[in-house]
Amino acid sequence: MIQPIGLHHPVRIGGYITKGNIFLAPVAGYSDAAYRSVCLDAGCDLAYTEMVSSEALIRDSVKTEVLLQRAANETENAVQLFGANPEVMARAAALVADRWHPSVIDINSGCPVPKIVRNGAGSALMRDLPRLCAIVEAMSAATAIPVTVKIRLGWDDDSINYLEVAERTVAAGAKAVTLHARTRHQAYSGQAERAAFGRLAAAVPVPVFASGDIFTPADALAILGDSTPGAGRVAGIMVARGAMGNPFVFSRIKAALEGSAEPVIDSALRLATARHHFRLSLEFYDQHTAGVEFRKQACSYLKGVPHGAELRNLAVRCATPAEYEIFFERWKESLPSVADAAEPAED
Ligand SMILES: Cc1cc2nc3c(=O)[nH]c(=O)nc-3n(C[C@H](O)[C@H](O)[C@H](O)COP(=O)(O)O)c2cc1C
Secondary structure, three states, X not given: OOOOOOOOOOOEEOOEEOXXXXXXXXXXXXXXXXXXXXXXXXXXXXXXXXEEEHHHHHHOHHHHHHHHOOOOOOOOOEEEEEOOOHHHHHHHHHHHHHHHOOOEEEXXXXXXXXXXXXXXXXXXXXXXHHHHHHHHHHHHHHOOOOEEEEEEEEOXXXXXXXXXXXXXXXXXXXXXXXXXXXXXXXXXXXXXXXXXXXXXXXXXXXXXXXXXXXXXXXXXXXXXXXXXXXXXXXXXXXXXXXHOOOOHHHHHHHHHHHOOOOOOOOHHHHHHHHHHHHHHHHHHOOHHHHHHHHXXXXXXXXXXXXXXXXXXXXXOOOOOHHHHHHHHHHHHHOOXXXXXXXXXXOO
């Protein structure tokens, strides 16, 4: 009897086999070593760095090093590069492979930001397929590490070309394709077009990873378990906004895919994770940078937390570790104590 394929499973990307298929997406300004580390602790199987400039990397790799640092529990990762020049991208890939040994090197072909697109990088590459394919070929020739691409549906509604982009880049050597199922024009608005994932998975002979509006275990189950006739099987899912201040989404998705009990995420765990996240940040940045950078992360953790507005007000003013300790203590004081919870409410 053929066993049904479990929804949580490793994926082969070229010669690399992942631990599983629940990934942290590349997110500029967020996906640093500390954040990737807490996501891995929470059950994420592979974390992507934020996009790193190939030009900056080959000019002065020391400056970009901060983006490529690895946490102690990050035994494997994926590094994402952006750029428009095949030769520079290839040199950057070789440098990254040599110095940081990632398991995957991904090409950003979806970024909608004008500054990036103006230089022919990010989603502009979807309008210049010969260039994108030349980048894939040059990078694949420069390193033995599998090269993958992250794309969008197309530039706008009138130029949906993800199937062609995927087919052409796979022919050029890409070992997996991630689709953020929106157009460049949409940026982050509207709904990701979920049906496109299965269409793409049916069209290419490499793993397809889904990105866009995956916020809950139900979203992950719907995409990985999609049995629409004609749809291919999506190999893995990537979470971006849904993991901000919420690394627990990985443990919840993992439990759902494995059919095990939903983990309990209480307010004490949320606070302890945020505190650990900040302390980890101090290992990778100087105190001032860690202090400023962590404000947005702290605010993300406070979404839906009682007294959140008041605590956010405090968080956005924190700069030093001592100020953060005061903030975390204030947060702790605002938690309902076990004794409060056990006591019957008085009239
Ligand atoms: C603030 C922000 C920064 C992002 N940075 C990157 C990036 O560096 N590289 C990339 O490929 N995608 C980037 N993305 C896109 C995400 O990886 C993801 O594809 C998109 O947000 C859709 O997923 P979501 O609905 O889970 O957020 C970014 C998204 C956001 C919101």
